[in-house]
Amino acid sequence: MFLLADVQSMYVSVHQIFEPSLNQVPVVVLSNNDGCVVALCAKSKSIGIRRGDPLFKIKDLVRIHTVTVLSSQYALYADLSARLMRCLSTFSPDVEVYSIDEAFLGLEGFTAYDLTAYGRCIKDTVKQNTGLPINIGIAPTKTLAKIANRLAKKEPANAGVLYLATKAEQEEALKKVAVEDVWGIGRQYAQKLQNAGITTAYQLSCQPVEWARKHLGGIVGMRLVQELRGISCIQLELFPSIKQSIASTKSFGKPIRDFWELSEAVATYTTRAAEKLRQQQSCVNVITVFIHTSPFADGQNYYANSASFTLPTASDDTGELIHYANCILRRIFQSGHSFKKAGVIFTNLVQRDRVQTNLFETRDRVRSKKAMDALDAINTKLGSGKVSFAAAGIEKPWKMKAAYQSPRYTTRWDELMTASI
Amino acid sequence: MRVVECYELAKELTCLQIPLFYHSVVAGFPSPASDYVEKKLDINELIIKNPDYTFFVRVRGQSMNKAGLLDDDILVVDKSVLPAEGRLVVVYVNGENTVKRIHYVGDRVHLVPESEQSEFKTLIIDPFNDTFEIFGVVIASMRKY
Numbered sequence: 001m002f003l004l005a006d007v008q009s010m011y012v013s014v015h016q017i018f019e020p021s022l023n024q025v026p027v028v029v030l031s032n033n034d035g036c037v038v039a040l041c042a043k044s045k046s047i048g049i050r051r052g053d054p055l056f057k058i059k060d061l062v063r064i065h066t067v068t069v070l071s072s073q074y075a076l077y078a079d080l081s082a083r084l085m086r087c088l089s090t091f092s093p094d095v096e097v098y099s100i101d102e103a104f105l106g107l108e109g110f111t112a113y114d115l116t117a118y119g120r121c122i123k124d125t126v127k128q129n130t131g132l133p134i135n136i137g138i139a140p141t142k143t144l145a146k147i148a149n150r151l152a153k154k155e156p157a158n159a160g161v162l163y164l165a166t167k168a169e170q171e172e173a174l175k176k177v178a179v180e181d182v183w184g185i186g187r188q189y190a191q192k193l194q195n196a197g198i199t200t201a202y203q204l205s206c207q208p209v210e211w212a213r214k215h216l217g218g219i220v221g222m223r224l225v226q227e228l229r230g231i232s233c234i235q236l237e238l239f240p241s242i243k244q245s246i247a248s249t250k251s252f253g254k255p256i257r258d259f260w261e262l263s264e265a266v267a268t269y270t271t272r273a274a275e276k277l278r279q280q281q282s283c284v285n286v287i288t289v290f291i292h293t294s295p296f297a298d299g300q301n302y303y304a305n306s307a308s309f310t311l312p313t314a315s316d317d318t319g320e321l322i323h324y325a326n327c328i329l330r331r332i333f334q335s336g337h338s339f340k341k342a343g344v345i346f347t348n349l350v351q352r353d354r355v356q357t358n359l360f361e362t363r364d365r366v367r368s369k370k371a372m373d374a375l376d377a378i379n380t381k382l383g384s385g386k387v388s389f390a391a392a393g394i395e396k397p398w399k400m401k402a403a404y405q406s407p408r409y410t411t412r413w414d415e416l417m418t419a420s421i
Numbered sequence: 422m423r424v425v426e427c428y429e430l431a432k433e434l435t436c437l438q439i440p441l442f443y444h445s446v447v448a449g450f451p452s453p454a455s456d457y458v459e460k461k462l463d464i465n466e467l468i469i470k471n472p473d474y475t476f477f478v479r480v481r482g483q484s485m486n487k488a489g490l491l492d493d494d495i496l497v498v499d500k501s502v503l504p505a506e507g508r509l510v511v512v513y514v515n516g517e518n519t520v521k522r523i524h525y526v527g528d529r530v531h532l533v534p535e536s537e538q539s540e541f542k543t544l545i546i547d548p549f550n551d552t553f554e555i556f557g558v559v560i561a562s563m564r565k566y
Binding site: 020021024082083086087128129130131409410413416417418419420421 | 471473474476477478479480481482483484485490492495496500501511513516517518519520521534552554556
C-alpha cells in the first residue's frame with residue numbers, strides 16, 4: 001500500500017507560513033532570474049495566470065489585481081522541504097523523497113489502521129508542525145496513489161485525503177481522470193492514446209497488457225497499465241540513484257559581452273557541477289560547455305555554440321575541470337555578442353573507485369583528492385562558496401537577479417521573521 | 422521537480438562530543454577522573470526539543486516585558502507544542518505578527534499583554550471580523566548581553 005503526500009503550491013505555501021497576509025491576496029513566485037511564473041496560488045489561477053507565463057506577459061494582470069510577485073528563495077524551500085520529509089518519516093519507516101514537495105510512504109503492514117483516518121492525522125500534523133498544507137492519496141500502487149492524490153486535491157468533498165481501497169473505488173476514480181494526467185503518460189503518448197480513442201485513465205487500464213507493451217514503450221507501458229489495475233509493479237526507491245549526467249546552467253542577470261566575465265561564469269558553474277560530482281563520488285569523462293545570446297532580442301544576430309572535450313583521465317578536481325572548461329570556452333567564444341546564458345554539462349560519468357588511469361598521467365591524484373576534500377569540508381562547515389577558485393570571480397555582476405526576494409527566515413540570523421510586541 | 426539537496430539543521434551543534442579519554446593514556450597511572458567524564462553541555466539540547474518544528478522569531482516592542490520578553494530578543498518557537506491555556510504564543514492578528522499570552526475564556530480567545538507600561542490592552546478575538554492564526558508556542562527566549 002502506498003501513500004503519496006504532496007504540498008499544495010509549495011513555493012507559495014512556504015512564503016505564506018511566514019507572511020500570513022499572503023493568504024488573502026493572489027501570489028506568484030518567479031523562476032531563476034525572475035523569468036517566469038513557477039508557482040501560483042488558486043487566486044492567481046482564477047485571474048488567468050498560468051505556470052510558465054513570463055513576467056513581462058502578466059505585468060498588466062499583476063497591476064490590475066495587485067498580485068504579489070515574489071522571487072524564488074530556494075534556501076527557504078530546501079529547509080522547509082527537509083522539515084516536511086522528516087515529519088513524514090515519523091509516520092512510516094519507508095519514505096521515498098520524490099521531489100522537493102512530494103514523498104511516497106510505504107504502508108506495508110499497516111493493516112490494522114483506518115488508512116483514511118491515518119491520512120487525515122498525517123495531513124493535520126504536518127500542517128501544525130511545519131505550516132505546510134498537504135494533500136494525500138492512498139492506494140495499492142504508486143500510479144493509483146498519484147491518481148488518489150490528484151482527486152484528493154481536486155474534489156473538495158475529500159478534504160485533502162483520498163483512499164482508494166476497493167477495485168470499485170479505483171475504477172470510479174480512473175473514470176474521472178484524463179489519460180494525459182496519468183503518471184508516466186507524456187504529451188506524445190497522450191496524443192497517441194487520444195487518437196486511438198482512449199481518453200480516460202479507466203479506458204487505458206482496460207487495455208490488454210500486450211497492447212500496452214507494443215504501443216506504450218515496452219515493459220514500462222505494461223507496468224503502467226498493471227499499476228492502473230491495482231497490481232503493484234513499481235517499488236519504493238529508498239536509495240537515491242546515481243545521476244548519469246550533471247549540469248549547471250543558468251541565465252545571466254544582465255548580458256555579458258566580455259570574455260573574462262563569461263569565463264568567470266563558466267568557472268562558477270563548473271565549480272557547482274564539480275561539487276555535485278564529488279557528492280555522488282563520481283568522476284567525469286566528457287565536459288561540454290555551451291553559450292548563447294538571447295533568442296528574443298531583436299537587432300541582434302542569434303549566436304549559439306557549444307563544444308565538448310574528452311578528458312585524458314576521468315576527474316573530479318575543480319581546478320582541472322575549470323581549466324578544461326575555459327579551453328572549450330576560448331574555442332567557442334565570439335566577440336561582439338551579448339551572451340544571455342551559459343552552461344557546463346558533465347557526461348560519461350564513472351564512479352571514483354573505477355577510474356582508469358593513464359600511463360602518461362602527470363597529475364598527483366592523491367594530493368588533488370586531499371585538496372578537494374578540504375575544500376568541500378570548509379564550504380560545508382562555513383557556508384557554500386566560502387573558499388572558491390579565483391577564476392570563478394569575486395564580484396560576479398552577472399549573477400541572477402531577484403528583485404522580489406523574501407528573507408531567508410530559517411537559515412539566516414539577520415533575516416528572521418519578526419513580531420511586534 | 423527533483424530534489425537537488427536537503428540541508429540538515431545545525432548538524433554540528435547537535436552532535437555531542439563525548440571524550441573517550443580524559444587525556445591520552447601514558448603507561449602508568451590513569452586519571453582517577455576518567456570514569457566520571459561526562460558529555461559537554463550543549464545549548465541545543467537544553468532549549469530545543471523538536472528541531473524539525475522549531476523556528477526563531479525576533480521581537481520588537483514593550484508589551485511583554487513583564488513576561489521577560491524584551492525588545493530585540495530572539496524567541497524559540499516550537500510549532501508542535503499545543504497552544505494551551507496560559508502559554509506565550511506567536512500569532513498573526515489582523516495583518517500583524519505579535520506575541521501575547523493566550524487565554525481561553527468561555528468560547529473566546531483572549532490575547533493578553535504583560536507590560537510595565539499600561540498602554541497595551543487585551544485583544545478579544547472576534548471570529549467573524551478578525552483574521553487570526555497561531556504560528557507557534559514560545560518555548561524560550563534568547564538574549565545576548
